[in-house]
Amino acid sequence: MPNPKDPSPAIGHPLPAGLAGLSGADIDRLAAGNTALAHVVRRVAAEAAEPSNEPRAPFESSIQ
Amino acid sequence: MKDDAQEPTVPFRQFLLKIHSRCNLDCDYCYVYHAADQSWMRRPLRMSQATVDRVASRIGEHGRAHALPDVRIILHGGEPLLVGAQRLDDLLATLSGRLAADVPPRFSVQTNGVLLDDEMLDVLQRHEVRVSVSLDGSRRAHDLHRRFADGRGSHARVTRGLRSLTAPDRKHLFAGLLCTVDLANDPVETYEALLAMAPPRLDLLLPHGTWDAPPPGLEHRTVPTAGPPGPAGGAGSSADGGTPYADWLCKVFDRWFGAPARETGIRLFEELMAGILGGSVRSESVGLAPVDLVVVETDGTIEQSDSLKASYAGAPETGLDVFRHSFDQALERPEFRARHVGLDALSGTCAKCRLAQVCGGGLYAHRYDSLNRFANPSVYCHDLAALIDHMRSRIEQDIARSLRTAGSSR
Numbered sequence: 001m002p003n004p005k006d007p008s009p010a011i012g013h014p015l016p017a018g019l020a021g022l023s024g025a026d027i028d029r030l031a032a033g034n035t036a037l038a039h040v041v042r043r044v045a046a047e048a049a050e051p052s053n054e055p056r057a058p059f060e061s062s063i064q
Numbered sequence: 065m066k067d068d069a070q071e072p073t074v075p076f077r078q079f080l081l082k083i084h085s086r087c088n089l090d091c092d093y094c095y096v097y098h099a100a101d102q103s104w105m106r107r108p109l110r111m112s113q114a115t116v117d118r119v120a121s122r123i124g125e126h127g128r129a130h131a132l133p134d135v136r137i138i139l140h141g142g143e144p145l146l147v148g149a150q151r152l153d154d155l156l157a158t159l160s161g162r163l164a165a166d167v168p169p170r171f172s173v174q175t176n177g178v179l180l181d182d183e184m185l186d187v188l189q190r191h192e193v194r195v196s197v198s199l200d201g202s203r204r205a206h207d208l209h210r211r212f213a214d215g216r217g218s219h220a221r222v223t224r225g226l227r228s229l230t231a232p233d234r235k236h237l238f239a240g241l242l243c244t245v246d247l248a249n250d251p252v253e254t255y256e257a258l259l260a261m262a263p264p265r266l267d268l269l270l271p272h273g274t275w276d277a278p279p280p281g282l283e284h285r286t287v288p289t290a291g292p293p294g295p296a297g298g299a300g301s302s303a304d305g306g307t308p309y310a311d312w313l314c315k316v317f318d319r320w321f322g323a324p325a326r327e328t329g330i331r332l333f334e335e336l337m338a339g340i341l342g343g344s345v346r347s348e349s350v351g352l353a354p355v356d357l358v359v360v361e362t363d364g365t366i367e368q369s370d371s372l373k374a375s376y377a378g379a380p381e382t383g384l385d386v387f388r389h390s391f392d393q394a395l396e397r398p399e400f401r402a403r404h405v406g407l408d409a410l411s412g413t414c415a416k417c418r419l420a421q422v423c424g425g426g427l428y429a430h431r432y433d434s435l436n437r438f439a440n441p442s443v444y445c446h447d448l449a450a451l452i453d454h455m456r457s458r459i460e461q462d463i464a465r466s467l468r469t470a471g472s473s474r
Contacts, residue, residue, distance in 0.1 A: 022463065030466040035326040037462050040334050044343030 075130035101373035120162035127167025180225030201254035240265030272374035275433035288440035292417035293449035310450035339422035355403035
């Protein structure tokens with residue numbers, strides 16, 4: 001199973017061209033400059049490495 | 065849209081319980097009281113004990129049947145805290161007790177924050193209920209819409225409640241803030257006012273609207289988009305009348321994305337980013353994830369997502385109730401099955417769109433017009449496309465910069 005910390009073998013489909021080949025070390029470097037992006041990149045990598053049946057994000061309930 | 069009769073279904077994991085059908089605020093944009101559906105008028109004020117008992121049995125039954133590891137129970141209204149602290153305590157004890165053997169519940173509440181006092185917070189803490197609060201930004205921004213019936217703004221009361229919620233011993237209950245976008249408010253000022261409350265997560269919601277009743281600022285969008293939006297900067301990339309919601313959201317995105325460290329999570333952005341990167345998008349407002357949420361009204365009727373009330377009168381109805389029907393029977397209803405088939409549920413225009421996997425056609429309610437019903441792109445189609453293209457461009461720049469740095473250091 002691919003290492004979630006190293007998404008390059010796992011991330012699939014329509015990636016921005018620049019993400020292909022990104023390694024775990026690259027993501028660490030990315031995190032140093034943009035933690036908001038790194039947070040999502042890590043999530044996508046982890047999902048790709050280990051698909052789960054986790055439910056959707058909690059409902060953004062409403063306007064009251 | 066294809067026939068979905070043979071598609072497998074996804075069990076419900078989120079149960080939104082309307083425990084009180086009235087509200088102590090009178091927000092002018094509220095879909096419950098000021099939109100097409102006025103069914104609140106015929107509902108009981110509160111969910112009775114008999115209904116709570118029955119809901120608990122039905123959730124337990126559903127959990128057992130599908131071997132669910134847990135379920136999320138979202139307390140909602142109206143204003144759910146209007147039930148009072150004692151009733152809330154009893155209700156949560158009933159649900160916890162009756163579900164213990166079948167499926168562990170995880171509780172949350174969506175509140176306007178006005179009634180978040182120590183007594184209420186003690187109950188919420190005792191039952192480990194995560195709390196989301198509706199706040200629209202600064203006092204001026206918030207009080208534009210979120211007012212008491214006598215016209216007074218609610219910001220002072222809400223921020224007082226938030227201070228109690230974010231005290232050190234209760235901070236872990238704070239789930240986040242929910243803010244409805246108003247183009248009249250400055251986007252960065254709004255974001256920073258929300259950030260001042262240190263929310264773990266923000267939800268930025270687009271005001272409800274449809275092709276029949278477009279949202280503020282998009283009054284000209286009365287005819288569903290005929291073709292997918294073109295690539296950024298290319299032919300067909302812009303919409304007549306501009307993309308004011310994309311412009312607003314892009315300013316917040318740039319402020320949030322450019323911060324030296326992640327300041328909070330913004331679900332709309334993070335879900336779209338996940339989609340742009342090729343991952344799954346798990347939100348009701350964007351993406352293609354199957355709907356796993358069902359609503360139970362105060363009288364025990366089983367309904368679809370509440371936001372459909374913005375589409376037309378009766379839109380969320382299923383004709384089912386917890387006294388006579390199981391949640392499995394609800395799953396079989398075509399209304400729910402249509403929300404389980406991903407791309408196949410989208411309009412012809414969306415199915416051809418380069419961004420379909422990311423935006424997923426937008427919020428279901430926002431696709432409505434009386435002619436095609438929900439077989440349309442979102443009334444926000446061009447705004448969503450412009451926002452996604454902007455985000456993609458920023459993401460590509462940052463990743464390219466990271467790779468260049470890596471290359472130069474290797």
